[in-house]
Amino acid sequence: MATSNRRRQTGFDPQRLSMMRPVKAHPAGRSPSPPSLPHVDRFVDELRQGYATRGHPVHLRKIPSKSPSYADLGDPLPEPLWDALRRIGVDRLYTHQCAAIEAARAGRHPLVVTSTASGKSLTYLLPILEHLLADRSARALLLFPIKALEQDQLKTLQTLLPPGAGIEAAIVDGDTPASRREKLRANPPQLLLSNPDLLHLSLLPYHAQWRELWRNLRYVVLDELHTYRGVFGSHIAHVLRRLRRVAAAYGAQPQFIACSATISNPAGLSEQLTGHTFHVIDADGAPQQGKHFLLINPTGSAYTEATDLLLQCLRKGLKTIAFAKARKIAELIAMWARQTDPTLGGRLAAYRAGFRADERRAVEQGLFSEQLSGVVTTSALELGIDVGGLDACLLVGYPGSITSTWQRGGRVGRGRREALIILIALPDALDQYFFRHPDDFFGRPFEAAIVDPANRQILTAHLVAAASEVPLRTDDPFYAAEKDLIRALHDQGRLLLSADGTEWYARERNPQRRINIRSLGEACAILDQAGRAIGTIDGIRAVHECHPGAVYLHQGQQYEILNLDLVQHKVHVRPVSIDYYTTPLAEKDTEVLEIMESMEHQGIPYHLGRLKVTERVLGYERRRIFGQDKIGSYRLDLPPHTFETVGLWFEVPDGLKAMVEQTGSHFMGSIHAVEHAMISLFPLYALCDRSDIGGISYPIHPQVGRAAIFIYDGYPGGIGLTERGFQVLPELFLKTRQLLDECTCEAGCPSCVHSPKCGSGNKPLDKQGASLTLQGLLGETPWTDTRRPRPDHLVAAVSHPRKEDDADTTTAAPCAVVFDLETQRSADDVGGWDQRHRMGLAVGVVYDLDRAEFRVYTEPQVDALIRDLVRARLVVGFNLRRFDFDVLRAYADVDWNSLPTLDILECVYRRLGFRLKLDHLAQETLGERKSADGLQSLAWFKAGEIERVIEYCKQDVLLTKRLYDFGRQHGYLLYRDIQGRAVRLPVDFDENLFSRQSR
Ligand SMILES: [Zn+2]
Ligand SMILES: [Zn+2]
Numbered sequence: 001m002a003t004s005n006r007r008r009q010t011g012f013d014p015q016r017l018s019m020m021r022p023v024k025a026h027p028a029g030r031s032p033s034p035p036s037l038p039h040v041d042r043f044v045d046e047l048r049q050g051y052a053t054r055g056h057p058v059h060l061r062k063i064p065s066k067s068p069s070y071a072d073l074g075d076p077l078p079e080p081l082w083d084a085l086r087r088i089g090v091d092r093l094y095t096h097q098c099a100a101i102e103a104a105r106a107g108r109h110p111l112v113v114t115s116t117a118s119g120k121s122l123t124y125l126l127p128i129l130e131h132l133l134a135d136r137s138a139r140a141l142l143l144f145p146i147k148a149l150e151q152d153q154l155k156t157l158q159t160l161l162p163p164g165a166g167i168e169a170a171i172v173d174g175d176t177p178a179s180r181r182e183k184l185r186a187n188p189p190q191l192l193l194s195n196p197d198l199l200h201l202s203l204l205p206y207h208a209q210w211r212e213l214w215r216n217l218r219y220v221v222l223d224e225l226h227t228y229r230g231v232f233g234s235h236i237a238h239v240l241r242r243l244r245r246v247a248a249a250y251g252a253q254p255q256f257i258a259c260s261a262t263i264s265n266p267a268g269l270s271e272q273l274t275g276h277t278f279h280v281i282d283a284d285g286a287p288q289q290g291k292h293f294l295l296i297n298p299t300g301s302a303y304t305e306a307t308d309l310l311l312q313c314l315r316k317g318l319k320t321i322a323f324a325k326a327r328k329i330a331e332l333i334a335m336w337a338r339q340t341d342p343t344l345g346g347r348l349a350a351y352r353a354g355f356r357a358d359e360r361r362a363v364e365q366g367l368f369s370e371q372l373s374g375v376v377t378t379s380a381l382e383l384g385i386d387v388g389g390l391d392a393c394l395l396v397g398y399p400g401s402i403t404s405t406w407q408r409g410g411r412v413g414r415g416r417r418e419a420l421i422i423l424i425a426l427p428d429a430l431d432q433y434f435f436r437h438p439d440d441f442f443g444r445p446f447e448a449a450i451v452d453p454a455n456r457q458i459l460t461a462h463l464v465a466a467a468s469e470v471p472l473r474t475d476d477p478f479y480a481a482e483k484d485l486i487r488a489l490h491d492q493g494r495l496l497l498s499a500d501g502t503e504w505y506a507r508e509r510n511p512q513r514r515i516n517i518r519s520l521g522e523a524c525a526i527l528d529q530a531g532r533a534i535g536t537i538d539g540i541r542a543v544h545e546c547h548p549g550a551v552y553l554h555q556g557q558q559y560e561i562l563n564l565d566l567v568q569h570k571v572h573v574r575p576v577s578i579d580y581y582t583t584p585l586a587e588k589d590t591e592v593l594e595i596m597e598s599m600e601h602q603g604i605p606y607h608l609g610r611l612k613v614t615e616r617v618l619g620y621e622r623r624r625i626f627g628q629d630k631i632g633s634y635r636l637d638l639p640p641h642t643f644e645t646v647g648l649w650f651e652v653p654d655g656l657k658a659m660v661e662q663t664g665s666h667f668m669g670s671i672h673a674v675e676h677a678m679i680s681l682f683p684l685y686a687l688c689d690r691s692d693i694g695g696i697s698y699p700i701h702p703q704v705g706r707a708a709i710f711i712y713d714g715y716p717g718g719i720g721l722t723e724r725g726f727q728v729l730p731e732l733f734l735k736t737r738q739l740l741d742e743c744t745c746e747a748g749c750p751s752c753v754h755s756p757k758c759g760s761g762n763k764p765l766d767k768q769g770a771s772l773t774l775q776g777l778l779g780e781t782p783w784t785d786t787r788r789p790r791p792d793h794l795v796a797a798v799s800h801p802r803k804e805d806d807a808d809t810t811t812a813a814p815c816a817v818v819f820d821l822e823t824q825r826s827a828d829d830v831g832g833w834d835q836r837h838r839m840g841l842a843v844g845v846v847y848d849l850d851r852a853e854f855r856v857y858t859e860p861q862v863d864a865l866i867r868d869l870v871r872a873r874l875v876v877g878f879n880l881r882r883f884d885f886d887v888l889r890a891y892a893d894v895d896w897n898s899l900p901t902l903d904i905l906e907c908v909y910r911r912l913g914f915r916l917k918l919d920h921l922a923q924e925t926l927g928e929r930k931s932a933d934g935l936q937s938l939a940w941f942k943a944g945e946i947e948r949v950i951e952y953c954k955q956d957v958l959l960t961k962r963l964y965d966f967g968r969q970h971g972y973l974l975y976r977d978i979q980g981r982a983v984r985l986p987v988d989f990d991e992n993l994f995s996r997q998s999r
Contacts, residue, residue: 040391040418043316044292047309047422051296059295059438069285071098075105077126078133080162088159093126094119094285101127103279104257111225111278112259113266116410118286121156124221124257129160131218132167132190139212140219141203141254142193145227147173148360148385150193153223156386157191167191173198175357188213196228196517200239204469205512207246214250224383225260226403226449228273229687230719231458233451235517237273238462242469244275245478249470261407263687265448272451289413293442297425297435303329306396306424307336310374314344318391318420319367320374323408325397325426327352327378328553328581332625333396334376344374351377355535355554382407389414397426398434401687403446429680429739432751436742447687452646452720460485461515464494468506471498524569526552528559537571543641546571547617549634550582580622580631586759588696589614590710592703593644594970598927601730602779606650607927608726611712613647613694616640621761647694647712648726649704656776657707659783665769667707671697673753673770675709676762677736680755682711684735686724691757693721703965705958730778737774740767814873816991818847818961821884822937822953824859836883837890841865842941844888845953847961849876854957856950862891870894874995878918878960879905902994904963907987908973916975922959924974925966931955964989 044060051058070092076082085091093101096114103110104127112123128140144150150171157169169191172184184192192213194203203210220243222228228236247254256274260266262282270278298305306322310333313320324330334350349372351363360380366372367387375381382404393412399405405423412419425431434441453459463482466472472479472486472495479486486504489495495504516523516538524542526535534554537546542564546552550561552573559573593610600606617638622631652671661667675695682693694714701708713721725732743752748767755762775781824840827833844857844865857865866888869875877884880903885896909915919930932952940948967973968989975985 040292040318040420043318044294044420047294047312056299057297059435061293061438061442063288063291063293065290066288068287069095069283071095071285073098073101077101077130080133080165081126081129081160084160084162090122093122096281096283096285097122097126099281099283100124100257101130103281104128104255105130107255108279109256109258109270109274109276111257111266111270111280113262113280113282114259114284115286115288116261116407118284120223120259121153123259123281124219124223125157125160127257128191128219128221129162129167133162133165135218136166136190137216138190138218139188139216140191140221141199141213141217142191142221142223143199144193144195144223145232146383146385147175147195147357148364149223149383150195151361152386154193157193169193172202185209186212196236196239199243200235200465200515200517201512204239204242204246205465205510207249207469211250214247214252217247217250217252217254220254220256222256222258222270222273225258225266225270225273226263226687227383229269229449229451230692230721231715232518233269233273233449234453234455234458234719235462235515237451237453238458238465239517240274241478242462242466245466246469248478261403262446263403263449264446269449269451272453289416290418291409291413292418292420293409294420294422295425295435295438295441296422297432302396302424302426303333303336306394307333307340309394309422309424310337310348310376311341313392313394313420314341314348314374317373319370319389320392320394321381321387321390321408321411322374322376322394322396323382323399324376324378325400329396330376330378331553337374337376347372348374348376351375352380355380356533379404381411390419391417392420392422395421395423397428398423398431400430400683400689401447402441402444403449403687406446427750428756429677429751430683432743433681433735433739447683447685448724450686450688450720450724452718452723455717455719456485457717460489461511464489464506464508464511465515467495467504468508468511471503471505474502474504524564524566524571526554526559526571526573529572529574534559534573542566542571543615543617543638544584544586547584547620547636547638549620549636550584551576551578551580580624582620582622583756584617584759585619585621585633585761586615586617588616588694588759590647590696590712591969592649595925595927595974596646597726599726599729601733602777604650604653604777605928606648606726606729608646608648608723610644610718611647611649611710612642612644613696613712614640614642615694615759643716645694645713645716646718646720646722647710648722648729649701649708649710650729650777651704652707652709652773652777653783653785654706655783655785656773659776659781660769660772663769663772665772666764666766667769668697668699669764669766670769670773671699671707671709672760673740673748673765673767674736674773675711676753676755676758676765677739677770678709678732679711681732681735681739682721682725685728685732686721688721690755692719703969705962705965733774733777737771737778737780740771740774743767813850814871815851816849816874816876816995817868817872818849818876818957818964819869819880819884820845820877820953820957820960821887822934822941822949823887824938824941826935826938836886839887841887841891842937843946843949843953845950845957847954847957849961854954856954858946862888866892866894869899872900874900874902874991876902876960876964877904878956878963879903881906900995902964902989902991904960904967904973904987907989908985918956918959918963921963921973921975924976926959926962928959928962930959 048058096112097119100110100112100123112120132138150173154169154171161167168189170184170189171193172181173194207214256276258270266280267278310320310322324333330352331350334348337348338344349363363375364385364387367375390412393409395408399408409421425435463485486495490497494507496507497504523536523538525533526537528534546561546564548561548563552559552561558576558578560576561571561573563572591612593612595607595609597608617636619633619635621633657667660670675697679690679693679695692714694712696710698708700706711722713719740752748754748765753765753767753770776783821844822842824842830838841859841862846855846868855868880901905915922928937949937952963973967987971986973985973987
């Protein structure tokens with residue numbers, strides 16, 4: 001057949017490059033490849049030999065070429081469309097394109113998940129154009145995550161419009177002038193290209209002005225769906241819910257068509273984003289050029305190596321794109337390359353987000369027109385912006401995800417020439433992990449894209465926005481699950497109830513303006529001394545990167561931050577020329593607000609919950625760009641920054657701690673190193689950057705009562721990342737332990753336990769101790785729980801008070817204690833519960849809350865126990881009044897009822913009118929269970945195993961203490977109601993209500 005013949009001759013496949021401009025029928029006209037180029041094979045051999053002579057190992061994989069698979073549609077496309085396709089050189093459709101068209105025709109929501117440049121645009125354009133040829137009144141809204149893609153797609157689209165068919169396409173975005181916008185509103189084109197920002201800020205709030213669009217809205221296209229993840233994706237889920245709601249108000253129910261780069265959860269993500277079930281099409285019919293993929297682990301600076309490789313590629317005439325992970329690095333590599341080879345001049349550019357649109361457009365055009373031979377960029381050029389064919393792709397550092405790696409690598413390959421991808425490993429944990437495990441790297445599945453539509457802050461903001469667009473009915477189907485939130489917003493006065501009580505209105509006009517869907521918190525404008533905007537930075541980053549004194553880079557130019565104004569959202573800078581960069585020093589603290597889920601692995605309890613995190617930038621360090629030597633530290637006086645988020649944490653039992661300390665390891669250094677290494681591997685499981693995740697390690701966390709490591713989402717409200725980590729925690733422990741054991745460094749390095757983001761300058765860190773801690777957590781190295789008291793020593797401290805307290809017990813002020821006891825005999829033994837004064841004391845355990853220590857009493861010491869209780873300022877317990885005190889009545893004539901007692905069970909009963917078991921409350925509130933039951937304890941006592949009874953009793957005391965702590969802090973405990981719903985039980989554990997006020 002003619003097409004495949006031609007393809008064989010020229011090696012050009014118009015669809016593969018997703019280029020559908022008229023010129024594309026003539027391949028050389030569009031993206032002329034320099035004619036006499038060396039074979040990439042030969043260059044790869046040279047490189048390999050070079051590394052071999054220097055004794056550097058490299059890994060090389062050949063990714064074979066793949067021939068295309070075509071298919072035919074059941075019913076052919078209308079002739080005018082085929083004509084248009086032929087004009088751009090397309091004679092047949094790939095299998096995935098046919099599958100998408102058939103699914104769209106059947107009224108399903110197709111989602112195409114195929115490689116970069118596999119002709120994905122046709123999968124939505126063809127079914128829509130087919131429909132429009134039959135129904136000119138229908139409208140389609142095409143959404144692209146970034147503006148540059150709208151421009152790119154419009155050009156593509158215009159070549160496909162059948163001439164004279166009366167079908168029009170136009171862009172509306174923030175750059176569209178008001179007069180033009182007015183025309184588009186009155187008479188919207190059939191195909192309207194836009195972005196989620198404009199949808200959120202204009203199409204939705206001003207829907208009445210856009211009613212022609214909404215009334216006829218037949219299709220919504222979501223391109224690059226995988227970019228809708230994290231904070232942005234969580235916002236988009238709500239913007240799209242609002243879209244469906246506004247459309248419904250006009251009687252429209254648009255069909256969605258989406259495409260995405262490869263991720264592991266396309267079905268789940270698309271459903272979370274749109275509320276619809278998608279038909280996922282992932283069998284890629286597009287051909288692939290053969291590629292060489294080289295993994296390099298430089299011994300010197302990876303950036304110098306990258307600069308050198310970039311120059312080598314350019315000298316060989318390979319059009320090259322280099323991806324750096326940080327804006328700073330992209331700028332530096334471009335600068336160094338230009339300095340090394342001044343003849344490069346304007347043929348090499350840097351490109352990144354934060355540049356102005358005109359700067360970006362100039363680079364895109366330069367690449368496309370071959371005026372540029374190379375570009376150094378951040379992720380900004382990862383999306384499908386057509387910059388023409390490329391020959392080589394340098395990944396300066398692992399891009400952070402398998403999805404990104406192949407997305408970036410997919411940019412190269414033009415004509416029939418083989419292409420080259422080189423990954424230059426950085427001294428970072430993930431890079432080194434993959435360099436040591438190349439099979440894992442090349443065979444690893446794609447990650448999941450995570451969104452969290454339940455993020456309270458995001459949900460709340462969009463709920464108010466929705467109410468401002470169309471009043472919320474009390475039975476609103478789109479927000480049926482948010483009744484409580486609606487009521488809360490009503491209480492806060494943000495929603496107003498209509499007089500007839502059927503609808504809520506937003507009090508504020510235009511609440512959309514206060515929602516930045518790209519971030520949590522408003523973006524800051526970066527202004528030079530003349531007041532000229534040089535870029536933007538989002539609020540959370542600004543706190544860390546734009547504090548006064550920080551050095552900020554833009555287009556190779558360094559700027560010193562003069563002032564950060566978080567109220568006005570402005571950063572003032574001045575240009576400087578210096579040889580150092582800055583890193584912030586910060587301190588962090590966290591408080592558990594609520595436990596959402598608990599699990600256990602090898603005896604290690606771990607939890608997922610809501611956390612309150614307080615961060616404070618205390619100062620910063622200056623380090624030399626070359627060599628990274630510290631020049632100095634500088635203090636800052638900035639206010640703390642507090643936010644609520646979602647995180648996971650696990651306890652490090654005292655026995656494990658003792659095991660680690662016995663080897664001479666530094667315990668704090670060990671858990672700090674565990675925290676760093678775990679965070680570094682987090683991106684193996686979810687699409688994120690290590691800087692999206694925060695961590696704090698505690699030798700003793702006041703709420704947990706022992707050592708604990710916290711890992712949390714670094715965004716207010718959380719975005720589902722650590723929630724994912726929580727599900728795979730044991731696996732993450734294992735991978736982290738492997739990482740530490742495999743790193744050949746002596747005492748920790750950036751490839752294992754150092755973190756570039758550490759607020760305490762990577763101090764203290766103990767790599768050996770970290771490995772040991774992980775072995776303990778995994779159950780690989782045994783440890784014994786030292787909380788078990790030694791026989792000769794009944795009074796043992798389990799944890800140390802936070803502040804040293806040398807006071808003697810006998811002279812100390814009356815303390816607050818938690819108390820529980822075990823008996824010698826059962827109710828059956830003594831003839832029923834009402835005979836409990838005859839049950840006899842086996843063990844009484846008092847936990848002193850002020851001194852953080854246990855005091856244990858057996859029957860011979862009962863007088864001491866009673867003295868302890870009688871002189872306490874407060875006695876906290878569970879069922880004290882109806883049980884424990886009655887048992888003790890047999891030993892002393894004390895007015896038990898007058899003791900300052902906080903009986904948790906009594907509080908429960910007063911509130912609910914029925915009683916709950918300690919085990920039930922502990923499980924629901926803390927995610928913890930009792931270690932045994934009372935019958936077991938009686939059996940131990942009878943068998944003479946008093947130590948086990950003591951341990952059991954201590955566990956119950958600790959459980960009671962944690963319930964008390966939780967209730968005091970949160971004002972509620974959790975229990976499960978009769979219908980199985982976990983609900984709150986309000987409590988007031990204010991000590992003053994129960995304790996002895998004066999003595
Ligand atoms: Zn190391
Ligand atoms: Zn740290």
